[in-house]
Amino acid sequence: MTTTSVPGELPGTTMSDEAYGVLRASAALWVGTSVLITNHVGQVLVQHVDYRDTCLLAGGAVDKNESPAHAAARELVEELGVTATVDQCLAVDWIAADSTGAPAAMRFPGEILYVFDGGVWDEDRIGEIRLPPSEITGIEFAEPARLPELLSPTDARRALSALRARINAAGTVLLENGLPLAATVLDRLAVLQTARPTYRYPWHHGPAPRNLTVTQAWAWLFAPDGRVLVLLEPHTGIAILPGGTPEEQDQGDPVATLRRESDEEAAAQFENPLLLGHVTDPAGRRGYLRYAAALTSVGPARPDPATGHTYTRVLATPEQATELFDWGPAAADQLAAVHEARQQLGLPRAGRQPVTELDVLTPITELPATGL
Known part of the structure; x- marks a missing residue:
């Protein structure tokens, strides 16, 4: 031969x-x-x-x-x-x-x-x-x-x-x-090589009771194609949703907290926020609010003043996002509420696809609004 x-x-x-x-x-x-x-x-x-x-x-x-x-x-x-x-x-x-x-x-x-x-x-x-x-x-x-x-x-x-x-x-x-x-x-970013923060707390639809201290407000911020904005910590790959802890300047308004934190962490702005519900800690004294909203713009990445970290911003389907968190069995209930809100916002359900690092050269409004 x-x-x-x-x-x-x-x-x-x-x-x-x-x-x-x-x-x-x-x-x-x-x-x-x-x-x-x-x-x-x-x-x-x-x-x-x-x-x-x-x-x-x-x-x-x-x-x-x-x-x-x-x-x-x-x-x-x-x-x-x-x-x-x-x-x-x-x-x-x-x-x-x-x-x-x-x-x-x-x-x-x-x-x-x-x-x-x-x-x-x-x-x-x-x-x-x-x-x-x-x-x-x-x-x-x-x-x-x-x-x-x-x-x-x-x-x-x-x-x-x-x-x-x-x-x-x-x-x-x-x-x-x-x-x-x-x-x-x-x-x-070696995602998942550092332990996922554990929040295996029960999910509750609707607003938090008045006697509950709201200590966090996070948001599922939707791009036009039905994916959501996820932030990855640059040194550990730990994933978080935009949002954070209320401060005095927010005057007790969790949406104001969301707007401020989303801008500081991700240079992200949104409209039409919908309250999904909340999770509570085991003692039932602290509440963590969850919202959904439509992204309107994302600017150049910059350090978060609270941590000094410049987060890597990615778009992922809601299902992919939940795989990056350790929320326990209640994650399925929250995910169902997320998709209900997505429908109210008039956005498509994103098909499973590769996670995309967000490039500010591509305006959020120019992402294709396609899904399943």
Whole structure:
């Protein structure tokens, strides 16, 4: 046969089939799979195993003449006792031979590892898990920020990259040693690597009772295409909605608080604010108001006078936004109220799409008002 696949050889070099086979075999890599599974609050399923001191995602080696997707589904049955369709690939990772610290006796040649989306498992599906008698000693659903302490460094990088790829909804991403070749804004800011602030408070429709002290007012600010403005802290990647704490100059008006904080944090202005409801702390003494409004303009980014930070401003669907927060089961109720307000504002429901870093060169009023 004629091939130019041999480094340093000129075009037209002739090789026998046997020689070509030997050459390709010498460059062979292992092939493996992982399955990223989360629960309804965004925690990731990890497995404790009896053969290493770090945890793993579900998955394993691809057998001879087996496809990666089939291997991933097989491993779910063998490791968790659960039958599931595995047909969405989040990431493909090239793992260098010298990147894992594998012992020399293992003769690790490097690996191509496919990370599949196992989806969001509800309590019924989680209840179906049956562990094998050996290898898997336990499972837990861990906060994304805990993955670096539970998994090996490469495994943790890969899992977080795959989780961001799932949120970003941009299709399968290519990784090298767990890091994306083309980093998104979520990767660049290491979103989810720092613990999400926890506000697992009950959701209440309507205004806060008079005896409740309002300590925050945040807003879901809608662009014309149905996405919302989310702020990412530059040093931690922590996500927040525009808004903040009332100050004396607001004169007890939460909308005035919203306008001031949205301008200070994001140079954002809005109209037609609608009160969605509020959440309360466990003691029932403090309230956090939630509004929805239509964005009218966003100016150049500048430091927030309260923190000195210049937030990175992104547009995301409301569903993507909630994946960046740790609001617990009540997040679903708030999300329903958000979409009800969106309809009242006459805005479309945004289809799932990549998170977009807001560029002030594109006026907010020129964003396409399209959705599902």
